[in-house]
Amino acid sequence: MTASFITPEWVQDAVFYQIFPDRFAASPILEKPNNLEAWDAPPTPHGFKGGDLLGVAEKLDYLQDLGVNAIYFTPVFQSASNHRYHTHDYFRVDPLLGGDAALRRLLKEAHRRGIKIVLDGVFNHASRGFFQFNHILECGAQSPYLDWFRVKGFPLNAYQGKPNYDCWWGLAALPEFNHQNPQVRRFIFDVARYWLEQGIDGWRLDVPFCVDDDRFWQEFRQVVKQTNPDAYITGEIPWDAERWLQGDQFDGVMNYLLTYACWGFFGGEKMDKELVGHWYEHGPQYFTPQADRFAENVRALLKKYPRPAVQSQLNLLDSHDTARFLSIAGGDKRLQRLAALFLFTYPGAPCIYYGDEIGLEGGKDPDCRRAFPWDENRWDNDLRDFYRTLAGLRHQHAVLRHGSFEVLYAAGQVLVYLRQQEGEAAVIVINRSAAASFELDLPVTDVLPEGMAFRNAIGQGGAAVGEGRLRGLTLPPLSAAVLLPGNG
Amino acid sequence: MTASFITPEWVQDAVFYQIFPDRFAASPILEKPNNLEAWDAPPTPHGFKGGDLLGVAEKLDYLQDLGVNAIYFTPVFQSASNHRYHTHDYFRVDPLLGGDAALRRLLKEAHRRGIKIVLDGVFNHASRGFFQFNHILECGAQSPYLDWFRVKGFPLNAYQGKPNYDCWWGLAALPEFNHQNPQVRRFIFDVARYWLEQGIDGWRLDVPFCVDDDRFWQEFRQVVKQTNPDAYITGEIPWDAERWLQGDQFDGVMNYLLTYACWGFFGGEKMDKELVGHWYEHGPQYFTPQADRFAENVRALLKKYPRPAVQSQLNLLDSHDTARFLSIAGGDKRLQRLAALFLFTYPGAPCIYYGDEIGLEGGKDPDCRRAFPWDENRWDNDLRDFYRTLAGLRHQHAVLRHGSFEVLYAAGQVLVYLRQQEGEAAVIVINRSAAASFELDLPVTDVLPEGMAFRNAIGQGGAAVGEGRLRGLTLPPLSAAVLLPGNG
Numbered sequence: 001m002t003a004s005f006i007t008p009e010w011v012q013d014a015v016f017y018q019i020f021p022d023r024f025a026a027s028p029i030l031e032k033p034n035n036l037e038a039w040d041a042p043p044t045p046h047g048f049k050g051g052d053l054l055g056v057a058e059k060l061d062y063l064q065d066l067g068v069n070a071i072y073f074t075p076v077f078q079s080a081s082n083h084r085y086h087t088h089d090y091f092r093v094d095p096l097l098g099g100d101a102a103l104r105r106l107l108k109e110a111h112r113r114g115i116k117i118v119l120d121g122v123f124n125h126a127s128r129g130f131f132q133f134n135h136i137l138e139c140g141a142q143s144p145y146l147d148w149f150r151v152k153g154f155p156l157n158a159y160q161g162k163p164n165y166d167c168w169w170g171l172a173a174l175p176e177f178n179h180q181n182p183q184v185r186r187f188i189f190d191v192a193r194y195w196l197e198q199g200i201d202g203w204r205l206d207v208p209f210c211v212d213d214d215r216f217w218q219e220f221r222q223v224v225k226q227t228n229p230d231a232y233i234t235g236e237i238p239w240d241a242e243r244w245l246q247g248d249q250f251d252g253v254m255n256y257l258l259t260y261a262c263w264g265f266f267g268g269e270k271m272d273k274e275l276v277g278h279w280y281e282h283g284p285q286y287f288t289p290q291a292d293r294f295a296e297n298v299r300a301l302l303k304k305y306p307r308p309a310v311q312s313q314l315n316l317l318d319s320h321d322t323a324r325f326l327s328i329a330g331g332d333k334r335l336q337r338l339a340a341l342f343l344f345t346y347p348g349a350p351c352i353y354y355g356d357e358i359g360l361e362g363g364k365d366p367d368c369r370r371a372f373p374w375d376e377n378r379w380d381n382d383l384r385d386f387y388r389t390l391a392g393l394r395h396q397h398a399v400l401r402h403g404s405f406e407v408l409y410a411a412g413q414v415l416v417y418l419r420q421q422e423g424e425a426a427v428i429v430i431n432r433s434a435a436a437s438f439e440l441d442l443p444v445t446d447v448l449p450e451g452m453a454f455r456n457a458i459g460q461g462g463a464a465v466g467e468g469r470l471r472g473l474t475l476p477p478l479s480a481a482v483l484l485p486g487n488g
Numbered sequence: 489m490t491a492s493f494i495t496p497e498w499v500q501d502a503v504f505y506q507i508f509p510d511r512f513a514a515s516p517i518l519e520k521p522n523n524l525e526a527w528d529a530p531p532t533p534h535g536f537k538g539g540d541l542l543g544v545a546e547k548l549d550y551l552q553d554l555g556v557n558a559i560y561f562t563p564v565f566q567s568a569s570n571h572r573y574h575t576h577d578y579f580r581v582d583p584l585l586g587g588d589a590a591l592r593r594l595l596k597e598a599h600r601r602g603i604k605i606v607l608d609g610v611f612n613h614a615s616r617g618f619f620q621f622n623h624i625l626e627c628g629a630q631s632p633y634l635d636w637f638r639v640k641g642f643p644l645n646a647y648q649g650k651p652n653y654d655c656w657w658g659l660a661a662l663p664e665f666n667h668q669n670p671q672v673r674r675f676i677f678d679v680a681r682y683w684l685e686q687g688i689d690g691w692r693l694d695v696p697f698c699v700d701d702d703r704f705w706q707e708f709r710q711v712v713k714q715t716n717p718d719a720y721i722t723g724e725i726p727w728d729a730e731r732w733l734q735g736d737q738f739d740g741v742m743n744y745l746l747t748y749a750c751w752g753f754f755g756g757e758k759m760d761k762e763l764v765g766h767w768y769e770h771g772p773q774y775f776t777p778q779a780d781r782f783a784e785n786v787r788a789l790l791k792k793y794p795r796p797a798v799q800s801q802l803n804l805l806d807s808h809d810t811a812r813f814l815s816i817a818g819g820d821k822r823l824q825r826l827a828a829l830f831l832f833t834y835p836g837a838p839c840i841y842y843g844d845e846i847g848l849e850g851g852k853d854p855d856c857r858r859a860f861p862w863d864e865n866r867w868d869n870d871l872r873d874f875y876r877t878l879a880g881l882r883h884q885h886a887v888l889r890h891g892s893f894e895v896l897y898a899a900g901q902v903l904v905y906l907r908q909q910e911g912e913a914a915v916i917v918i919n920r921s922a923a924a925s926f927e928l929d930l931p932v933t934d935v936l937p938e939g940m941a942f943r944n945a946i947g948q949g950g951a952a953v954g955e956g957r958l959r960g961l962t963l964p965p966l967s968a969a970v971l972l973p974g975n976g
Contacts, residue, residue: 033632033671046630078619080626088619089577095619096632129622131566131576131583137647138568138617138661142534144521144584159625159647173626183521 002247007312016351025055053102067391086127202232252312260286266339270330275323295410313348344390399424454483490735504839513543541590555879574615604689690720740800748774754827758818763811783898801836832878887912942971
């Protein structure tokens with residue numbers, strides 16, 4: 001680990017909300033081109049709904065009410081794809097999203113509310129329409145930009161045949177940059193610097209493991225931190241991320257290993273393996289319905305990385321790349337509640353995938369990218385209240401953000417853990433069993449003082465320490481308690 | 489004609505210089521990508537030399553010394569072609585040219601010297617990499633921009649097969665805008681307005697006749713003139729342009745009909761018909777070596793259009809789209825001198841195609857787009873002095889810009905004409921004959937006062953009115969005189 005590994009404080013205190021910009025909200029102010037899909041129609045691979053960034057700005061009250069203080073956007077730059085991972089222009093916000101002006105407005109409105117904005121940096125590959133690649137496509141071997149990509153032959157098989165240039169996953173639509181070209185590196189660093197200068201608060205990096213060059217990401221970090229020392233860098237690493245979390249590259253990663261553990265434990269017997277799909281391969285050992293193994297896994301994750309990185313992880317139950325947790329868990333909202341509760345009471349920044357909080361379901365891509373239904377009759381307001389409560393607890397109780405994490409009990413499908421710091425304490429009790437109640441009665445002599453009383457912050461009752469044991473609470477199946485000091 | 493047809497005064501006083509930006513000058517300050525052609529190597533259809541706009545800014549002293557006070561640039565916006573007619577981004581100056589910053593710098597430096605800047609507006613078609621077209625290419629029938637172009641089927645045959653969308657001359661690389669879409673119109677008008685707001689002084693319009701919609705160009709004129717009433721609009725119309733010069737569309741056109749006349753008369757027996765090529769078809773009647781027919785043609789051109797348009801014509805001997813005049817005239821610089829002299833003493837703004845003034849030769853595209861040789865040993869400095877003299881005369885003598893045009897004599901290969909206004913007068917005598925001298929002796933009773941003396945502003949001797957006749961000068965073959973009041 002680098003001697004001075006410092007990650008942004010605000011990330012450690014953040015509740016993130018992930019937005020897929022085409023699908024969250026469409027401002028009535030912005031005129032759109034004509035050929036859009038109906039907002040509520042099922043998503044298609046290539047169709048557009050017409051969400052935009054002004055729409056997001058108009059919904060900041062909703063997000064603030066939910067307890068969100070940071071937004072991670074999937075890509076917003078000009079792109080000929082609805083997910084915008086096929087970047088056409090890195091220096092322009094997509095016109096469909098309202099262009100640069102909409103981002104400026106959003107940044108201003110968000111920052112006024114103390115909400116941070118993190119953008120998606122897609123720096124491994126560009127698109128066929130990206131200027132320097134299109135240049136080669138149009139001018140052939142005589143393009144000055146020939147060494148911006150790794151071209152193996154002419155004519156380029158960009159729209160027919162087998163691609164004869166390096167591209168991501170062999171997809172012709174996604175030509176990979178030649179990061180060994182210093183001009184390409186500078187271009188990417190210029191992009192990173194430019195948008196930070198425009199006011200964004202950090203970068204989420206798309207498939208950074210594909211750029212197999214530590215020096216590249218080290219330079220990237222230097223550029224970012226020199227521009228804004230408080231900017232967040234988080235990488236999409238769907239497996240062990242030690243390589244990138246030594247202090248010289250990223251601050252955190254999208255903590256997919258934790259995601260797998262949550263799918264396995266909270267999904268349990270209801271977990272839909274078909275919806276989990278290829279993600280299973282990235283960490284089969286994390287998929288376990290057993291509390292003891294789950295506890296072991298999530299504890300190990302806290303030791304795997306330096307503490308500054310652990311505190312800056314982006315912890316998620318799902319994303320635009322996975323089926324939604326609720327669908328993976330067979331549509332059982334009780335399981336979603338337990339998983340969310342765990343996420344909000346575990347070290348690292350929880351991230352809500354837009355719509356999860358109102359009970360939006362969704363299978364694999366593109367179904368997981370449905371448009372947010374703004375008709376409140378379609379919302380599960382109890383679920384939304386629960387998320388609001390979780391976010392509120394996390395904001396109010398620093399122990400839930402910064403405290404130590406100690407497992408007090410993990411057996412069968414029950415998990416009990418203690419968060420503690422400087423006289424603050426919280427005990428989280430989760431009964432994942434669908435059948436059995438759990439009566440809390442655990443030895444705590446070494447960790448909690450005799451006589452200490454707790455109230456359940458998310459429900460009835462409470463518990464207290466007597467005769468060296470924490471007891472007094474019985475949890476029905478599929479329920480949980482957050483015990484905070486006080487009388488229940 | 490529109491009641492109030494006003495064209496910019498500055499155009500009527502302008503000496504234009506046409507620059508093909510990739511080939512005029514490359515600033516040593518700008519870093520370029522690696523794969524450029526050698527500056528002095530013969531031009532190729534797809535290769536780049538790396539000229540840029542900072543380079544132009546650095547050469548403004550050269551242009552000012554030559555007498556240039558307006559520059560018309562072939563396209564400068566981001567484009568994956570060396571001529572940049574395949575626009576990739578209308579709101580960005582090409583990065584190879586130094587980007588927006590280089591244009592800003594150029595505008596500042598040029599305006600400080602009183603030099604106007606006219607850009608090329610390519611609004612009939614875009615390119616395959618242009619965002620909204622690339623969007624359809626990538627997203628197919630589900631692209632919201634479907635109605636920005638006229639697509640006849642999917643998948644798009646953009647890079648193989650026969651194009652199944654409207655494109656210029658059937659070229660897949662040049663998809664034509666659907667100008668009936670109000671959003672497309674607004675986009676183009678926004679482009680026009682934006683760059684005028686950035687400080688450019690006018691638009692040269694590429695193939696505007698392809699947009700067969702008077703209302704479109706009427707709206708275009710309104711947008712331009714509302715933004716800057718003094719902005720110039722000139723169209724590329726290679727034939728009769730009456731339709732566009734009634735006061736409601738353009739101020740002038742690239743006066744190709746005059747070009748043909750100059751090729752025919754000054755080229756004469758030396759005119760290389762192969763190099764003239766397809767241009768011949770646009771106006772066979774203009775190609776004549778006979779002075780009387782030439783005189784008739786150039787007089788007719790002054791009557792064909794309203795006077796404000798005549799005064800605002802862009803008069804040219806050649807361009808990036810033709811072989812150079814010198815090459816068409818078999819490399820005979822004496823013929824070039826005569827033609828240039830005519831151009832500078834005829835109503836309408838003369839335009840020098842970069843490099844003509846130093847004797848640069850060039851056949852058909854791409855040979856007519858050679859890089860400007862900055863090694864002065866390769867310059868014909870006598871020729872350059874001659875151009876400087878012509879520009880100087882035009883600037884010093886308003887009569888050459890605004891005076892009437894009256895043919896005093898046109899026979900064989902000799903042409904004599906009078907320019908006159910408010911007591912000012914100039915007589916231009918051109919002996920195009922390669923064999924015979926011409927002794928000036930013409931009746932001028934009705935037009936010039938007895939006893940009036942003239943000096944030859946571009947050579948020895950002079951002439952005077954005696955006994956109602958202008959006489960006293962003998963011109964050897966292939967020579968000319970500009971007679972201005974005074975003693976020779």
